[in-house]
Structures are given as structure tokens and as C-alpha cells.
Amino acid sequence: MEKLLIIADDFTGSLDTGVQFAGYDARIKILTRPLYDFSSIERDVSVLVVNANTRHLSPEKAYETVYSIVKGALAAGFSHVYKKVDSGLRGNIGSELAAVMDAASLDNIHFVPSFPKLGRFVSGGRLFIDGKPLTESIFAKDPFNPAHSDSVLDIISSSTDKNVILNSFEGNGIHVYDAVTEEDLERLGRAIDEKCDLSASAGCAGFAPYLAKALGYEGSRKKSCVLHNKLLIICGSINPVSFRQMEIAFSSGIRKFPITTSEKINLSWPNSRSFNDYISAVQMELEKNGIAIIDVNTDGRLIEEDDDVKALGLSVETIRVRIAGLLGEIAKRFLDSDMPLTVFSIGGDTLKAIIDSLGCTEIVPVCELDAGVVLNQIVYRDREIPVISKSGGFGDDMTVMRIISKVK
DSSP states (O other): OOOEEEEESSHHHHHHHHGGGTTSSOEEEEESSSOOOGGGSOTTEEEEEEEOOOTTSOHHHHHHHHHHHHHHHHHTTOOEEEEEOOTTOOSOHHHHHHHHHHHTTOSEEEEEOOBGGGTEEEETTEEEETTEEGGGSGGGGOSSSOOOOOBHHHHHHTTOOSOEEESOSOSSEEEEOOBOSHHHHHHHHHHHHHHSOTTEEEEOTTTHHHHHHHTTOOSOOOOOOOOOSOEEEEEOOOOHHHHHHHHHHHHTTOOEEEOOHHHHHOTTGGGSHHHHHHHHHHHHHHHHHSEEEEESOTTSOOGGGSHHHHHHTOOHHHHHHHHHHHHHHHHHHHHTSSOOOEEEEESHHHHHHHHHHHTOOEEEEEEEEETTEEEEEEEETTEEEEEEEEOTTOSOTTHHHHHHHHHO
16 A cells, blocks of 8 residues: 655645545544654554645745655655645645655646535636636635636646646646546546556545545545534634525524624633633533534624724734634633533634644544535544534535534
């Protein structure tokens, strides 16, 4: 069995790709941070997933981070690299693909960015989201990484000078492939394996199952995980998809606990009496009805548009970090208690903040509960805690309600 390194640019990406290998007889290790002594990895680990956390870095810093990870893993005996990218092509796509090629001294990398199960596909070199070009989709309004082009080749070339080639196995550079259906992905997996060197490939979670087949992963390794029927949903995503999912949950009678604008950005709020009262109110709801939702985006308006926030002059990045840190602190308060909880985290920044607040360095993917929704397990204070994760832009309007039904 080949030893595979997967590098994701955010936390949920690590999990929705790593879980694709959970159904095979492979030991998976997921690292929550990019800095790691690769020489200490257990010999039986065959799939190593690293959260490089490069989504919001500069192209130069993202390149350095990915380059260092690849160098370390190859020196530790890993033979294949899969650069996982966002299915909306946010982040530093070109510079990170170039970093993989340079660190591994390769002339080619094969890039299949389609995810048909989620309605995301590449046709004629253009990325479509639910039938719309990327620039007309929800990703065009992302406050942190807005889409300015739907051309995959242009997006790659904006952060690297590597040659970019569309739908051809010939020549040297970054090879990009169209794929509209699952059958297209399966065909590409076979073709790339037969005609090319699969030492380095890239894509989103959609191509990962076909990569696993091409690399010869077989069998079944199953892991059990106990779900607690008290469910705390923490949504830090401002994606319109998540907003609609939360609105449906609210309208079904699930109680929400909003956080005001001043509370979101006030670093001292977690040390206040009102914060303790807030935690107590959520805890009472969990004990009474078994479910509660914490959502920072309950009115559908971006926080940076708030007049009070504009007056403070805070950057979008500062706002992002403060809100994520607050949600991590809230999660820790609940997990420090004796209440058995299942945590449902929505948004990559949210999940990373929760894991960082708990001081966890590893997380184990168990299975997919829905397309792009992963059940994971962490160990905190000698307890195994189920954590469900979903990227903010994943799923249809009823995705969250289906997960609630499964947990309850």
C-alpha cells in the first residue's frame, strides 16, 4: 500500500478528504497544525493528512508552508502527495501546486478540481457551482476570498508562473482536467494512473475516492463512534448556504442563541458576567430540549458592514480571527463540563478554533453522515468526543436538518 500525504488549506478540507480513505484498510492520521516532526510518525500510518491552514495566507507564505510539509513527509518515507484544494477554488491554488512540484522535484502535477456530488464541476476549463459560473455563484461574494474569475487556468496562473495545460497528458506543468460527472472522475483516475506518474496530484474531496482506487487501497477498516443525543451546533460560517440552513433549523423550532456585534469583537466578553449568563442559558436549553444553535450570522448581514465595526477600523482578517476565537472559547466551556455532547461545527475557521482551544493535535475521521459532512472523533481530557464538521458552503437547504435527525 502506498504512503500518501494529503495537504489541505483549511480544517474541514482535511476531514472531508481524509474521510474518503476511512473505508479502506488504511491507518489515517490527521494533523491539526502544519508544524510537525515527520520522523516521529508511526510506521503503520499510510495516509497522513495535514491542515496547512494556508487559505488566508499570502501566496508566498502559502508556498513556503506547503513546500516545507512536502519536504518533511517525503524524507519520512511518503511516496505520493495529494494537494487538496477548496471546491470553490478559494485560496492560493497556483502557489501551492507549484510548491508541491518544486519540493518533490517533479515536472508535472495532475489537477482534478470537480466535485459533482456537490454540484461543482469543470467544463471547458471553467468552474461551475450549481450550474452557474463561479463568478456568478455564492463564492463571488465571499468577504475573505471573493471569486474574480471562473477560469481554472487563470486562477492558477494568478499565483504561479508554472505552465498550465488543459485536458492533455502531454507537456510539463500543471495539468487541469474537465470532469462533469462521477463517471468522468473515475475515468480520469484510471487514465492518469495508466498514462502518467501519480506521485503528485491535486483536487478537492470529490476526486479522493478515485485516487484511493488508483493507488490500490483496498479492504475495510471500520471505527465505532458513540453519538450523544445532546447536540450543540456552532455555526461560524457567513456563507449564504449556511445562513439558509440555519434559518430552516430556526423555523423548525430549534432555539438559537445570537451573539451581538459588540460581543463578537470584544476580546474581554469571555471574562464577563454576561458571558457566563449566556453559557448558562445555552446549557439550560441543552438540558431541557437536547439541542441548541449558536450562530454568529443570524441576520444575513456581514459584520464589517456594521457602523460600530466600521468606526473601530478593524480589518476583515482581525474580525475573522476574533469571531473564530470566541466560538472556540464557547465550545471549550461546554466540553469542560460533564455534559455528554455531540458538537456540530460549521465552517473551517470555526472547527480549527475549537480544536485549538482544546489543545488537540489529532482528529480521527469516522465516516460521512452526508455529502461533505464528516463525523470525527477527538480525545479531550481522557474522553472521546464526537465532532461533526461541515464546510460553510457545503450542502443543500436541508443538510443541517438531516444531520440533526440522524443524531437525535
